[in-house]
Amino acid sequence: MAKPKITFYCQNCGASYSKWQGKCNACGEWNSIAEEVIDKSSSTASGKSYGSSNLKALKINEIDLQAETRISSKDQELDRVLGDGIVPGSVILLGGEPGIGKSTLMLQMLMQLEKKALYVSGEESLQQIKLRADRIQGNQDTSYLLAATNTQKILHQLEKEKPELLIVDSIQTLHTDYIESSPGSVSQIRECASELIDFAKNTQTPVILIGHINKQGSIAGPKVLEHMVDSVLQFEGDRNHAYRILRSQKNRFGSTHELGIYEMEINGLKPVTNPSDILLSKSDVNLSGTAIAASVEGMRPLLIEIQALVSSAVYGTPQRTTTGYSTKRLNMLLAVLEKRAGFKLASKDVFLNITGGIHVDDPALDLAVVASILSSSENIPIARSVCFAAEIGLAGEIRPVQRVQIRIAEAEKMGFEKIIISGQTEKITTQPKIDVKRIQTIMDLVDVLF
Ligand code: TYD
Ligand code: MG
Numbered sequence: 001m002a003k004p005k006i007t008f009y010c011q012n013c014g015a016s017y018s019k020w021q022g023k024c025n026a027c028g029e030w031n032s033i034a035e036e037v038i039d040k041s042s043s044t045a046s047g048k049s050y051g052s053s054n055l056k057a058l059k060i061n062e063i064d065l066q067a068e069t070r071i072s073s074k075d076q077e078l079d080r081v082l083g084d085g086i087v088p089g090s091v092i093l094l095g096g097e098p099g100i101g102k103s104t105l106m107l108q109m110l111m112q113l114e115k116k117a118l119y120v121s122g123e124e125s126l127q128q129i130k131l132r133a134d135r136i137q138g139n140q141d142t143s144y145l146l147a148a149t150n151t152q153k154i155l156h157q158l159e160k161e162k163p164e165l166l167i168v169d170s171i172q173t174l175h176t177d178y179i180e181s182s183p184g185s186v187s188q189i190r191e192c193a194s195e196l197i198d199f200a201k202n203t204q205t206p207v208i209l210i211g212h213i214n215k216q217g218s219i220a221g222p223k224v225l226e227h228m229v230d231s232v233l234q235f236e237g238d239r240n241h242a243y244r245i246l247r248s249q250k251n252r253f254g255s256t257h258e259l260g261i262y263e264m265e266i267n268g269l270k271p272v273t274n275p276s277d278i279l280l281s282k283s284d285v286n287l288s289g290t291a292i293a294a295s296v297e298g299m300r301p302l303l304i305e306i307q308a309l310v311s312s313a314v315y316g317t318p319q320r321t322t323t324g325y326s327t328k329r330l331n332m333l334l335a336v337l338e339k340r341a342g343f344k345l346a347s348k349d350v351f352l353n354i355t356g357g358i359h360v361d362d363p364a365l366d367l368a369v370v371a372s373i374l375s376s377s378e379n380i381p382i383a384r385s386v387c388f389a390a391e392i393g394l395a396g397e398i399r400p401v402q403r404v405q406i407r408i409a410e411a412e413k414m415g416f417e418k419i420i421i422s423g424q425t426e427k428i429t430t431q432p433k434i435d436v437k438r439i440q441t442i443m444d445l446v447d448v449l450f
Pocket of ligand 2: 102103104123169
């Protein structure tokens with residue numbers, strides 16, 4: 001009898017070793033290597049043929065493009081993030097923290113879709129899914145549910161049902177007969193994913209895999225999973241807020257800059273069509289420490305409210321705490337303020353918050369961040385009719401940002417009277433009604449504000 005093969009895998013990155021060791025050489029993680037038994041005799045890897053011999057290499061111009069007709073998910077946010085719908089035969093990985101709404105998003109899509117889809121759940125019973133489906137409301141008679149975790153059984157069912165879309169919730173719960181290690185281990189995840197990817201490519205059925213994320217925020221299990229699939233979507237948000245953001249981290253069929261925004265309600269996730277409207281607080285009271293940034297995610301403008309609180313530090317080392325914004329970037333901006341504009345903030349606590357519980361990386365937020373800090377520090381409110389869109393350089397210069405025209409148009413649409421941008425921005429061809437104020441350095445900002 002053939003001896004089962006034992007391999008040691010790093011549970012963090014998926015690197016394999018022939019014997020145990022304390023530290024993974026590939027990712028540097030300690031104590032992450034575990035033994036996994038691979039039943040070599042029946043492994044698909046050894047049984048795989050090299051494909052049929054009727055393969056033929058083609059020139060680029062010989063390739064027929066008509067095959068790529070995308071399937072609309074009937075969810076405009078999801079379609080936008082994927083780049084105009086789901087490509088047949090593609091494999092999409094949807095990651096996110098527990099309880100963020102991955103299962104809800106998929107179930108909801110399934111009930112809107114006018115195609116036959118199969119939702120395989122290894123996490124919840126059919127009754128639980130039915131309860132959720134009743135809450136969400138939608139068409140309950142086009143799609144099928146299956147509670148299963150064994151990939152061979154799932155593939156068997158797929159052959160019978162021939163769905164036009166497959167959703168698997170979640171990849172960590174699956175196991176294949178070919179590998180002995182427990183579900184959720186690296187080799188199981190990798191093998192199950194590869195069986196489902198084969199299914200997608202052979203039948204041209206799109207497959208969506210739901211994946212859990214670990215505490216570092218990447219998809220739990222091997223990094224290789226992200227390399228194997230065509231698109232990686234990340235569903236994120238603050239669980240204490242109702243807003244959820246769908247981002248694409250990798251997309252073989254479109255841009256990764258697009259963003260989908262949803263609001264979690266009692267009866268499911270609702271697409272947010274006008275995000276600026278909800279991210280700005282409605283209050284008319286002018287409070288110090290608040291500034292509005294005209295941001296852009298992909299081609300989508302977003303007006304974001306930034307709040308800062310500057311107060312005297314109680315302890316020796318002042319605190320810098322941020323929500324939804326990079327603390328490193330904040331420290332850099334504080335250093336620029338101190339060095340180039342002479343504001344003494346070294347002994348102050350600074351708290352910075354992006355409202356709505358969303359996380360934004362757009363460098364155009366810099367100017368609004370600095371404005372909110374100055375406003376809080378000097379205790380002078382900024383007029384609510386003003387917004388900002390520029391990056392700040394280390395020399396204290398105000399730098400231009402991409403897609404200024406979209407930002408200006410959005411600010412105008414939202415009723416702002418003035419937008420402050422970099423003086424180096426190229427000439428604006430449209431004639432906006434909003435007052436476009438150009439500034440050169442951080443000192444000019446001080447003049448404009450106070
Ligand atoms: P779920 O889709 O189960 O999250 P995941 O699959 O990512 O773990 O979403 C769970 C949360 O969403 C749960 O805490 C309740 C909330 N929720 C609503 O607020 N409204 C709804 O209609 C549904 C279905 C869920
Ligand atoms: Mg779930």
